[in-house]
Amino acid sequence: MSERGPEVRLAGRGVRGDDWEFVRERRVGRLATADAEGTPSVVPVVYAALVLDEEPVIAIAIDEKPKGDPYRLRRVRNIQERPEVALLVDDYDEDWSRLAWVLVRGSAALAEPGDAGHGEAIAGLREKYPQYARMRLESLPAILIRGLSMRFWQGSDGGDAAPERPGRQELAALVRGRRSVRAFDSRPVPRDVIEESIAAAGWAPSPHGRQPWRFVVVESQERRDALADAMAETWRAQLRLDGQDQSTVEARLVKSRDRLHRAPVLIVPCLYLEGLDVYPDGDRQRAEETMAVQSLGAAVQNLLLSLYAAGVDGGWMCAPLFCPEVVQEVLGLGRALNPHALIAVGYAAADPVRRPRMPLHELIVDWQ
Ligand SMILES: Cc1cc2nc3c(=O)[nH]c(=O)nc-3n(C[C@H](O)[C@H](O)[C@H](O)COP(=O)(O)O)c2cc1C
Structure with a gap:
């Protein structure tokens, strides 16, 4: 894996640019859903990582139709019962220092033809997978995963070794970006x-x-x-x-x-x-x-x-x-x-107003 670069903020959500690129570039992921009782299900999926109205979104087509009814697919039924999903995108290599994965979590919903994002999702999927060019995806719902959080893991030879020292820019983005939030929206925070x-x-x-x-x-x-x-x-x-x-x-x-x-x-x-x-x-x-x-x-x-x-x-x-x-x-x-x-x-309901900080010369009272 390449070095982790500075955070790229997508829609103020703090999805890291490198994690996003990792997911965007891979061809296949494993989509985990669960029904209302929590019974899990996992299927391999192809997907497109898109930015819709500045929000990072994962789009998955529904191209299999058991007995003609896409709503009978287990993943679709699960999403309707319980929108929380996870998508695992990984690299395997016999050299285990090159193992890597990104775990994406978010809230999935079906976008019907004509719904916001449906057209862009189909276009994005066709651009990534030429195989979709001949399939009639327009008339089928697509799965859109929003409210994304991503977690990256990378194999290393180092055992308990500390992770690589972050760049100064990366640290500054965290230290200066952190803010006190006092009003949240209703999205759950992944465990x-x-x-x-x-x-x-x-x-x-x-x-x-x-x-x-x-x-x-x-x-x-x-x-x-x-x-x-x-x-x-x-x-x-x-x-x-x-x-x-x-x-x-x-x-x-x-x-x-x-x-x-x-x-x-x-x-x-x-x-x-x-x-x-x-x-x-x-x-x-x-x-x-x-x-x-x-x-x-x-x-x-x-x-x-x-x-x-x-x-x-x-x-x-x-x-x-x-x-x-x-x-x-x-x-x-x-x-x-x-x-x-x-x-x-x-998750912040809105970006809060930040308090200004003292200038450096007031913080350093003496330098001997
Ligand atoms: C020890 C401590 C206690 C705090 N208690 C409260 C609190 O009770 N209510 C509140 O709204 N903010 C509280 N804050 C947050 C501060 O108001 C906030 O950090 C400060 O205004 C600077 O804003 P920022 O965190 O967005 O940079 C507390 C912060 C600290 C360090």
Whole structure:
């Protein structure tokens, strides 16, 4: 595989240009679908990777018609029951350092003739596969996969060796592109994106390398609402204590609850001090705990950057810090897990306005 280049942002979704090229160039993939009960099915498919209205889309023709009815194809029935699909595009080589694959996830739907994107899909498929020139695809629905996220894997000889050092541009795109998002659309976040982001958190620097943090993933609507309601009670009391009037308090609570209700995933980073050194004196003990908190911040930043690289956004909320016992109780956490923040995770409903940053000369107060 060629070197991974800088991220190319497609429709603000953060699909990496190299991953997109990899998928675009390959001739065949394996499409995984599942029915309403979750029974999986996989079929080899040919596909076209297209950009429709600036959005990356995978198009798959329906050219097989069991007994004349394309709707009887298992993949079509599955998509109608459950739109989440995965497409695996891979390279095999006897030299295992050259193995590579991209796992594409997205939400599939049937585009009927005349629907937006149908004509472009057929044209794109014909351009890629001359075999389609003689087939009457116009009158059949096509599968369009949107809301794409991509994950790349490449074989290496290096075992546990660190991945190649990213270029400065690539890092700058991540560091400067990451933004706090407070309103999300309803698309679910793939599980592997969440897992990858928590694994990235695990690579943060930490005191003695002991990783004094753990993460709770809250995904079900019921649990998210329960968490929002529990924290709202404490916040209501605190806002009243601050002397805020009733209507302001209620408006702020509604907004905050709505945010947690809509974000498809909440991640609660918890401080976990069990593995740290214990000192007889208060000063060193406090320093030890401060180091753990500093490290939690580094872990959360890794998590946010990893999400952002996968085209997903996060919004850091401090609320659990003000009611850790409430969060412990509602999530059923032991006392050793001290909730320090809440990261709302999802796909941004709109690009947020970014806050300007201090100029460099104000950040560097002295250079001796
Ligand atoms: C420790 C910490 C706590 C934060 N708590 C909240 C919060 O409760 N609500 C919120 O909307 N943003 C919160 N933020 C996000 C900041 O407001 C945001 O990072 C800042 O405005 C800069 O914007 P950016 O992240 O888009 O660059 C928090 C950030 C940090 C680091």
